[in-house]
Amino acid sequence: MDLEFFMDNSKLAALLELDRSALPSDGGPTFNRLIFARSPYLLQHAENPVDWREWGDEAFAEAKRRDIPLLVSIGYSTCHWCHVMAAESFSDHEVAGLLNRSYVAVKIDREERPDLDDFYMTAARALTGGGGWPLNVFIDHDRRPFFAVTYLPKQPRHQTPGFINLLANLAALWRQQRALVTSNADEICRSISVLAESPAAAGLDIASVAAKALQQLTEMFDRQYGGFGSAVKFPMPTYLLFLLSRNRDSSVPAMAMALQTLEQMAYGGINDQLAGGFHRYTVDRQWQIPHFEKMLYDQAMLIMTYAEAYKASGKRLFLDTAVRTAEFAMHELMNGAGGFCAGLDA
CATH class of the missing domain: 1.50.10.20 (Glycosyltransferase)
Structure with a gap:
């Protein structure tokens, strides 16, 4: 599998100049909805079999309509591990099929939305003690995170869990133990609130x-x-x-x-x-x-x-x-x- 830069500059330039006026709203058979983005990072994912959407009300309305969670994947165009995960998982039809059935998948360029990157990175650090990109956050219909990971290989490797197994397990958790999902989201949001307090507000010297x-x-x-x-x-x-x-x-x-x-x-x-x-x-x-x-x-x-x-x-x-x-x-x-x-x- 080629894990070099996910899209060369000439191909990216061609996508930027592409006439999108004749394309259907879902991108058609060649592309997904990210073909309508202007971000180079999002365009790198425009030919993934994953039905990616940009962040917005439409994505949340679709998640509510289907009663499924959202996967929010955040990265940037020069991120090495973003390219690796794109090649191993987001270009893979097995992963894409599971994602498209069980989640509304949202891609975010952290250079375009540093506010969302900061919020969800804080959530990841509260949950795992660390962070990095690609940042993959599982959120509910109220935009609250209940789980987060960074890079994972498609299949388990050494002591690292596989992304495809995680997708299946969290989808089952959503269907079968919604109260636990809500409890996780509540706890993470409380932790974010504490981390957001200034030292003075927290009574620290x-x-x-x-x-x-x-x-x-x-x-x-x-x-x-x-x-x-x-x-x-x-x-x-x-x-x-x-x-x-x-x-x-x-x-x-x-x-x-x-x-x-x-x-x-x-x-x-x-x-x-x-x-x-x-x-x-x-x-x-x-x-x-x-x-x-x-x-x-x-x-x-x-x-x-x-x-x-x-x-x-x-x-x-x-x-x-x-x-x-x-x-x-x-x-x-x-x-x-x-x-x-x-x-x-x-």
Whole structure:
């Protein structure tokens, strides 16, 4: 199975220019309803056998009419695991048949609807403790989530459950134990409400929260290679900016953690040493083996972080890295209309 980029640029351009006026509302035999979308990510799924719909009242009316739940699948056009799941599951006729019978399937581009992405990602974190894309959320007719997962293979693999089995099990749960579905949705929504409270509203002292955050980052810190954790490594610029800000409190360990991490990243494979710009993450502890997509938000945040590191340390490496990353963003991500593209695909 080809797991490369789900749709090449020439094909995507052809779909964008396609005359849709003669197509039926469901897309006809060649396409699904996403053929009427303008989002590149949604158009990547326009030829799936899944009867995808865009987010809107029509999808919820259909779910109520058939008394079935909705699967809301959220991703973006340069997401590696979105492409993998599209190839393994959403292009598969067995999965599509189960989805079309038992769910109303909705596709969302997180770049178009960051509000929905934020809400349902919060739900996923409340439910599982983690998140990522593709984000697949199972919701009721009132738009309340009752289950969420990220990437799953079609069939069980090692200790990972299969997506097709999950679809069947949750469809049965909806039919046979609706009260449990409602209870799950209630609990998740309560958790979201708690997470949405500001520290002040929750009665927390900001100084104690900052001290606790510093303690946790210190415990997570990789003292050999920098960064946090010992497996997949993300840049985590917000962590690094927080540590750099502790310099005002004369926290030498915090500063040292930030500067070591930024130096390792600057010299590592996560920083494209040829073309410039930072990849989204590395699959190894040493920052050497990247997943090759490059996101605009990472470039913007890392430019700021390296500039702050230079201001705090005076080390030329950090200034050069900030400038080189800014040049990459200006040359490779800026479009002809004066805006910026959200990212480059792997």
